Amino acid sequence: MSATEPSATPPTGRGALQKREARLAWGLLFPTLAIVSLVVILPLLAIFWISFKPVGLADLRPTVPVVRESVRGSGDDLRLEFRVRNTSQEKVIDGVTLTDTLPLDLVVTEVPEPCTLTAGNLFCDFGTLESGFNERLVLPLDFDGDEDALEELLEGSEPVMTGTADNVLTNTEFTLENFARVFDGDEFWEVLWVTLFYTVFGTIGALVMGLFAAMLLNKSFRGQGILRGLYLFPYVAPVIAVAFTWVTLFDPFSGSANALLIQMGVTEETINFFGQRPLALIMVTVFEIWRYFPLSFLFILARMQSIDSDMYEAADMDGASPFQKFWYLSLPMLVGILSVLFLLRFIWTFNKFDDIFLLTGGNAGTRTLTVNVYEQAFAISNIGAGAAVAVVIFFCLILFAAFFFKFISREEGL
Template sequence: MQRREMWLAYMMLAPTFAIILMIVAGPLLANFWISFKPVQLADLRPPAVLMNERMRGNPEAAGDAATLEYRMRNSSQDEEIRDVVVLDEIPEGFTVTELPEGCAVEGMQLTCSLGTVEPRWRDRLSIEGTVSAAYLEADRPERDSEPVVSGDANNILTNFDFTLENFQRIFDADEFWSVLRVTFYYTIFGTGGALVLGLFAAQLLNTSFKGRGFLRGLFLFPYVSPVIAVAFTWLVLFDPFSGTVNALLTKMGVVADPVNFFGQRAIEFSVFGMSFEFPLALTTVIAFEAWRYFPLSFLFILARMQSINSDMYEAAEMDGATPLQQFWYLSLPQLMGILSVLFLLRFIWTFNKFDDIFLLTGGNAGTRTLTVDVYEQGFALSNLGAGAAVAVVVFVVLVTFATLFIKFTPKEEGL
């Protein structure tokens, strides 16, 4: 019975395991593999023989000579292709008189073995023959069948060329350390901002009043809306030329010139003769992060607050504790568990976040985080290997955090 139950359990879990191995665990390992390989985006298209078929000689009457010509080239600049074989159907009404070397006709089937072709190879195959009346009546019958080419080439993804160049490249780049710093600022302040806003919002809605359900729904809007919708709305709202916020600020005389919130790296200002730089775009992006994710912490904190026993507050009230004392000495300690769990979870998710910054600034103006750098290296600069190397850095940092967090997480919250 026990064994049967065990097997049943494994059977029921098998599909889940399969898809997670395929789509999560597999790619995770593959990412390590790719990070050690010199792969460019263009290498994903495997080298192939490209070909073009046409009939030459312009036959006009039955019995005229014509040439069936295949023009071919190797698509790759630096990879050879082995065992190249061309397959095609001889068009209706075309009688072959002469075949080039390596080609054979069996019935209507043309087979040409070309062996190994060099990088940058170009050639033509010319098949001489005569046409019949049937050919002339049909409209270009050679187009009825597409020629098929097969051949083996080295697949850059599966061969055993390894290199450390990707890692060298990313660690040598000056911007890498600034990317790392921006990532930490973004993660820490984004997480903190979302938590503080969430805590505040939860305090507001912890008492019951008319319209509370409505406000709770409203406060969740930023979180449940699609990221593209809210990100583009913020872009429109803060646009330096036609945005509402800038129009308000300039028209009301708060600032002289429109502020490019998402495009300006830093504002300089001086206090007591010392000049400071305020990272404007990064701050705006962090504000977006806090705005979009405060609903989540709000929801959790509110749920926790409503489960706190109210007897405690009544007792405190009797003893003359003031509202702020009640918050500080009663509520906060009760919320510490959920706050720390939320901090850890949000910290990891903010660190992993890609969409928001990518849509808001594209990683420009001093807002490039590690995740955006993966895209930048892998797709914008077309260097998949380097992108994968950055992804490895992301993963290593993440595993470090996760281990630290699991060690220090309070167990009782059980998330």
């Protein structure tokens, strides 16, 4: 009996049950982990790789030899032609060969260099194709049947070309030029300044507006639900729909906003809201505030409704005025949610791309870092430079995230 007496202390180390639970947990997490690392981690690594490479948009199309087969001439002058090309104007292709199967009963009178024809199998070894290579291989034929039928017969087998070209994505050529271009002079500082302006004012504006909207709706009255639904509209509607609506509304020629301002006597001539500095930057920031105040409003309202009303009653007894109650009671209760919202919205506004891209396309002094990624990669067709901007963004993000976790984990216990 005494030998099997249970010990008074709990078992240490990991027991079988615990191990099984952990195994199950990893099993359940595996699909998510796999797909996330495939689509998030891998691209992130790729972006670092690409940012050190001289890649343009055109380099994404693989450089391969191209061939077109055709039957030319007629009667005695009948000939089979292969037109071989290297479409790249810059790169050479190595180890280029052409193979094709010709009908056995076809008589080829002369096989050109560098080809051989054995038992209907045509094989040509071109070696290296220079950039822009474009030549015809002519095989004179001796044939006196129906020429249309011959063409069909030849179409039965397609010529196959092989050849490898140096791929800039996988070779070991590296450059720092992308980063040099990104950090180049005034442009970078302007982009950074625009990003900061947009992020800081967009975030603060949306928070303040959200706070006001939440205070409006933090009482029950008929129609409260309707108004709450209505105030969420800007956030729920597709960004593309609302962005184009704003562009239409503020159009300098046919926009209602300009017509209204002129009629009200606010301005004499039309204002090009999204087309001139620095108004365009202010307008995209206002759009950001308009579109995202519903989100902050929703959170702040949820927090407000969970504040105990006893406190306000006690304050009433003490004779506190409404503004005093807001300043000394409500606001301190909301500081937690406001700071969480501020940090999260800050990061998200920093990351925002669609809105500015749709409103101004990054013109008129509204090019933020994220728009710059697109601008470099697709407008200037320099994928490498776009990737370099993305790397810069990524490092900013790491900085924000470190700050976020240091600060928020205390606040919300995430």
